[in-house]
Each structure stands twice: as structure tokens, then as C-alpha cells.
Amino acid sequence: QKEVEQNSGPLSVPEGAIASLNCTYSDRGSQSFFWYRQYSGKSPELIMFIYSNGDKEDGRFTAQLNKASQYVSLLIRDSQPSDSATYLCAVYKDGNNRKLIWGLGTSLAVNP
Amino acid sequence: DVKVTQSSRYLVKRTGEKVFLECVQDMDHENMFWYRQDPGLGLRLIYFSYDVKMKEKGDIPEGYSVSREKKERFSLILESASTNQTSMYLCASLLRAAWPANYGYTFGSGTRLTVV
Numbered sequence: 001q002k003e004v005e006q007n008s009g010p011l012s013v014p015e016g017a018i019a020s021l022n023c024t025y026s027d028r029g030s031q032s033f034f035w036y037r038q039y040s041g042k043s044p045e046l047i048m049f050i051y052s053n054g055d056k057e058d059g060r061f062t063a064q065l066n067k068a069s070q071y072v073s074l075l076i077r078d079s080q081p082s083d084s085a086t087y088l089c090a091v092y093k094d095g096n097n098r099k100l101i102w103g104l105g106t107s108l109a110v111n112p
Numbered sequence: 113d114v115k116v117t118q119s120s121r122y123l124v125k126r127t128g129e130k131v132f133l134e135c136v137q138d139m140d141h142e143n144m145f146w147y148r149q150d151p152g153l154g155l156r157l158i159y160f161s162y163d164v165k166m167k168e169k170g171d172i173p174e175g176y177s178v179s180r181e182k183k184e185r186f187s188l189i190l191e192s193a194s195t196n197q198t199s200m201y202l203c204a205s206l207l208r209a210a211w212p213a214n215y216g217y218t219f220g221s222g223t224r225l226t227v228v
Contacts, residue, residue, distance in 0.1 A: 034216050043202055044155075046216035088155070090216075098143050098162075098206060099170075100217065104154040 001026055004091050006103035014111050019076040021106050023089030026070070032092040033065060033072040034100065039085045048074060079110040115139070116205050118220035125227050131190040133223050135203030143206045144186035145217065146170075146178065148199040155202070161186055193227045200224050 005024045013019045023033075032051045036044035050056045050063040050072065062075040072091075076083055086107050090100040119134040135144065145160040147170075157170030159178040167178050175197060179187045186205075190197055201224075204217040 036216070043219035043222050044217075045219070049216060099145075099157065099160065102155045104152070 002103075003027060003101045004089055004103040006087075006089050006106045008104060009107035010109050011106055012109045012111060013079050015079060015081060017079050017110075019079045019083065019108055019110070021074040021076075021087050021089075021108065022071060023073065023091075023103055024071045025089075025091045025101075027091070027093055027101075028067075028070065029093045030070075030091045030101075031094050033063070034090040034092070035061075035063060035072075035074045036088040036090060037085045038088060038105065044088055076108075079108075081110050081112050084108060084110050116203055116218050116220040118201075118203050118223050120223050121221065123223055123225045125190075125193050125225065127194060127227055129190075129193045129227075131193045131225070131227075133188040133190075133201055133203075133225070135186045135188070135205075135220055136184050137186075137205040137218070138184065139205075139207065139218075140183065141205035141207045141218075142183070144180065145204040146176075146186065146188045147202045147204065148172070148197075149202055149222075150199050158188065190225075195227050198225060198227045 035048040037047050038044040048063040050065045056063045060077045064073045086105040088105045089103040116137045125131050143162050146158045147155045156172050161167045161180040177189045202222045203220040
């Protein structure tokens, strides 16, 4: 079992819809959770960080964390073609010297 | 804004050559990381450093070494390049005092290395 799992996709949604990206993790000691966006040929950029159970909203993005069920999700409201990218989930456990454990990413395509 | 600069965007080297990939950050970050990224394999940690002259192996250190003589610079060295080291190489840094706040890792723009 991989430590951080994501559906590889591609996830295809029409413009204006809600895109829902999911990530599960295996280590119950994980404390902090990150979502990065990576455009093709570019480097990852941080879009959301969450460490408390519940929802965290930033503009069109909402991160949801459920530690009991060991999953974290990213919702993108009013999806735009410019949101088409690979979304990487990363997990951190205290004591790991600030090394992140990465998922393989989910490819999202937003169709005009 | 923090800037992480990788010296080359594209690099072509021959098998057996010694290859140096340079990474420089301008915000006094303590931790620096070298990753490679391959389709289907995701981001894999090669080495990281948490202070000058300090280094730790990541998940795939074989065939690589690193150097951190100054805080702002972290170099990845391919001792004898091989074709299976053809990949995208990404450098990242972070400020320990801000961890795990909203800053996460800051990545460089990457070096696409091709070994022929």
C-alpha cells in the first residue's frame, strides 16, 4: 500500500463545474497536508495547506480533512480551463525532518 | 517572493560524464531538497540538507551525491551519468521557522536532463 494515494485520472469536468480531488494516506500520525498544482512542464506550486479536521477555504479552493477516515480532498468551484493541471497531494508527519510524502498526482482537465 | 533558481533549464550530457546541477535560493532557507520526477513514478527524493555541510539520503541516493558549502546553494552531482538518470530534476527549499504554515516548499523551475 502506498503511503499517499491519489487517483491518477484524468478527471474531466466541464467549465463552471465543481472538481473534486481525493487523497488517502496510510500513516495515522500524519499531521499536515498540502495540495500542489503542477502545470505540464512546470514545477509544483503550493495552493492549499490544512492541518485541522474540517474545511479550509481559499477563493475557489476548499480543502477538506478527515483524520479519522485518513483522507484529504480538494474541491475547485467554478472550474476554469486554466485549472487544467496535475494536482499533487503531500503529507507530513512530525519528526520527519520536514520531508513530505507525495502522492503521484491526479490529472484534471476542465473542458470549455 | 522567495526565489529558487536552478542554473539550467535543459541539459544534455553523455554517458559517463560527471554532471553538476546547481540550485540557489535567496531567502535564507535552512532546508533544501533535490527530487527527480518521472512519469508514473512521481516525485522521488534524492537527497536533502537541513544546514550547511549537513546532508541526508533520500529514497533514491544511488548514483548521486550533494554538496552544501553555503546556505544558499545546494548542488546535486551525478558522479557518472547514465541513461537511466534522464529525468526532470527539481530543487526545493523551505524556511524551518515557518513550517508547517502556509509556505510549504518553494520549488525551482526544474532542469530537464537528458543523458545520451
